[in-house]
Amino acid sequence: MPTSRRLLFAFLATFLGLLLIEGILRIASPVGGLLQGQPEETMDGSEAIMMHGNPFLLWELAPGQRTQAGGEVSINDNGFRDRDRSAPQRPRALVLGDSSVYGFGVSGPAVFTTLLEEKLQADVINGGVPGYSTTQALNFLWGRGLALDPDLLIVATLWSDNNFDSFVDADKLRRYAVWRRTGQASIQGVLEHSAIYRSLEFAMKKEQTQTVSWMGLRRQAPSANRRVPIQAYAENLAEFCTVMADRGGGVVFVVLPNRHDIEGGIDVPPWAPYRTVMRRTAKACDAPIVELPEDFRAAGQPFLFLDEMHPSGPGHQLMADAIASTLRSAGWPDTPIKTRAPTGPIALPSDPFEGKGATQGLFGGNKQQGP
Numbered sequence: 001m002p003t004s005r006r007l008l009f010a011f012l013a014t015f016l017g018l019l020l021i022e023g024i025l026r027i028a029s030p031v032g033g034l035l036q037g038q039p040e041e042t043m044d045g046s047e048a049i050m051m052h053g054n055p056f057l058l059w060e061l062a063p064g065q066r067t068q069a070g071g072e073v074s075i076n077d078n079g080f081r082d083r084d085r086s087a088p089q090r091p092r093a094l095v096l097g098d099s100s101v102y103g104f105g106v107s108g109p110a111v112f113t114t115l116l117e118e119k120l121q122a123d124v125i126n127g128g129v130p131g132y133s134t135t136q137a138l139n140f141l142w143g144r145g146l147a148l149d150p151d152l153l154i155v156a157t158l159w160s161d162n163n164f165d166s167f168v169d170a171d172k173l174r175r176y177a178v179w180r181r182t183g184q185a186s187i188q189g190v191l192e193h194s195a196i197y198r199s200l201e202f203a204m205k206k207e208q209t210q211t212v213s214w215m216g217l218r219r220q221a222p223s224a225n226r227r228v229p230i231q232a233y234a235e236n237l238a239e240f241c242t243v244m245a246d247r248g249g250g251v252v253f254v255v256l257p258n259r260h261d262i263e264g265g266i267d268v269p270p271w272a273p274y275r276t277v278m279r280r281t282a283k284a285c286d287a288p289i290v291e292l293p294e295d296f297r298a299a300g301q302p303f304l305f306l307d308e309m310h311p312s313g314p315g316h317q318l319m320a321d322a323i324a325s326t327l328r329s330a331g332w333p334d335t336p337i338k339t340r341a342p343t344g345p346i347a348l349p350s351d352p353f354e355g356k357g358a359t360q361g362l363f364g365g366n367k368q369q370g371p
Contacts, residue, residue, distance in 0.1 A: 022196050049104075049130055052079075056139050058172055061102075061129055070313075071107025078144055081108070081126045085148055091333035092123035093252075094145050096137040096240075097156035100256055101128025103316065105306045110313045115320035122333035125150070133160040133228045134236035135169040141243065152337055153244050154323070155237065156254035159309055161228035162274045164356075169227050224355050234277045234346040241285035242341040250337030252330075253282045253289045254323060257296040258309040270353040277346060284342040288330045295322045 050062035060079040065072065076084050081102055095101055095113050103111035103126070113126040127145055129136070134157045141153070228236065237253070244251050255275050260266050275293075282289040295318055296304055304315035311319060330337050 018196065050075075056143060056173070057129075057136050058169075059129075059131070060140075068105075070103075070105040071110075074108060079129070080144075081111070081128065082113075085123065085125060088123055088149055088151075090122055091152065091336070092125065092148065092150045093152040093154055093332075094125045094127050094141075094148060094150035095154040095156065096132075096141065096145070097128040097254075097256070098132045098158075098160045099128065099130035100159065100310055101126065101156050102130050103128070104130060104310045106311070106313055106316055110316055112311075112316040112319040112323065115317060116324055119320060119324045120327065120333055123150075124154075128156075131160050133157060133169050134233055134240075135173055135228055136160075138236055138239055139173065141240070146243075146247075151249045152332060153240055153249065153251045154254060155240050155251060156256055157236075158256045158271065158274055158278070159258075161226065161233050161236075162271045163227050164225065165227050167227070168225055168229075170229075170232060226351075226354055229354060230273055230277060230348055230351045233274060234281060234348060237278060237281040238284070238342045238346060241281070241287060241339050245285075245339050245341045248336075248338070250332075250339040251285060251287045252323075252326065252337065253278050253287055254319075255279070255289065255291050255293060256309075257292040257311070259302060259305045260308075261293040261297050262300055262302060262304070268352075273349045273351045273353075276349045280346050281342070284344075284346055285339050287339050288326050288337065290323050290326045292319060292322055 049068060050064065050066065051059040052062045054060045061075045061081065063075045063077045063079065065074045067073070073081060074083070076082055093116075101113070103113075108114060111126060113124045113128075117124040125148060127137075127140060129140070132140065134155075137155070137157050145153075241251050255278055258271075260269065279289060281287075296315070299318060301314070304312055304318060306312045306315075327333070327337075
């Protein structure tokens with residue numbers, strides 16, 4: 001057999017073999033992501049939120065349908081509390097945040113993202129994951145969200161960033177987050193369409209984080225520090241603007257409320273510096289901002305919350321109304337919202353609570369009302 005024909009045969013055999021492996025891994029690996037760990041429950045048995053460990057996100061929602069507190073929950077194959085989506089046929093918004101965005105304790109039809117989609121006749125995708133900080137949300141955006149081609153990003157991340165917890169996000173995810181900001185990341189953006197590449201990447205990088213599970217992290221010793229220090233929080237918020245500005249899209253920031261906005265009782269709220277940073281970032285990015293604490297304070301009804309921070313069904317209705325009003329005022333979805341990248345660092349307020357997590361409690365203010 002001539003050498004040229006042998007080479008052609010070897011090439012075809014290799015190509016078909018890789019194609020077969022690609023097909024097998026696409027079944028084993030979630031679309032647009034990496035091979036995951038085993039699902040683990042985060043709370044009470046059959047009503048538990050189910051998570052996968054992931055070395056680039058720490059944890060993510062496990063796909064499937066189940067009953068949780070408040071009603072039925074459906075998680076698609078990409079780890080969104082959302083239905084499967086095809087290429088956009090109309091304006092599309094992706095909402096990022098933690099359990100307040102996910103809709104903890106609220107049934108799918110009553111979550112504000114679903115209500116927004118009905119109000120605006122535009123795609124509104126729920127990218128909220130319980131416990132997610134801005135660091136995780138950025139990785140989620142890079143690894144999953146941008147593939148959905150949103151023209152608008154709605155950022156509602158606060159509580160997990162300002163928390164004092166048993167770990168600091170950057171300690172677990174710093175290598176991946178730093179590498180993502182380099183020019184080489186664009187090359188990976190192409191390669192990640194291949195399940196073979198995703199699987200090899202997972203195998204090579206899975207030891208980057210010490211722990212990649214929700215419950216495992218919470219079994220560690222308590223930290224005195226915020227999960228995301230205020231400077232990193234400002235940098236992450238600015239990064240959302242930069243990413244969307246580069247794509248010709250927009251960002252809308254949402255300041256999340258809690259029950260203290262209605263009831264008061266804390267003279268120096270430890271979340272106040274983080275809210276200030278979000279407002280300053282919105283101004284620097286020329287991005288609209290939704291001030292939900294004002295709306296909840298005006299409503300003045302404690303039943304808008306299930307607990308200290310999670311909005312109830314009526315609370316989600318109020319969120320949808322307020323966000324829809326801001327979007328319509330900005331002309332969306334009829335007119336695109338355009339965001340600019342900040343021209344310099346965001347001016348930071350002081351954070352008198354950093355390093356005092358041992359005395360602060362979940363929000364940094366439940367046990368102590370001042371620095």
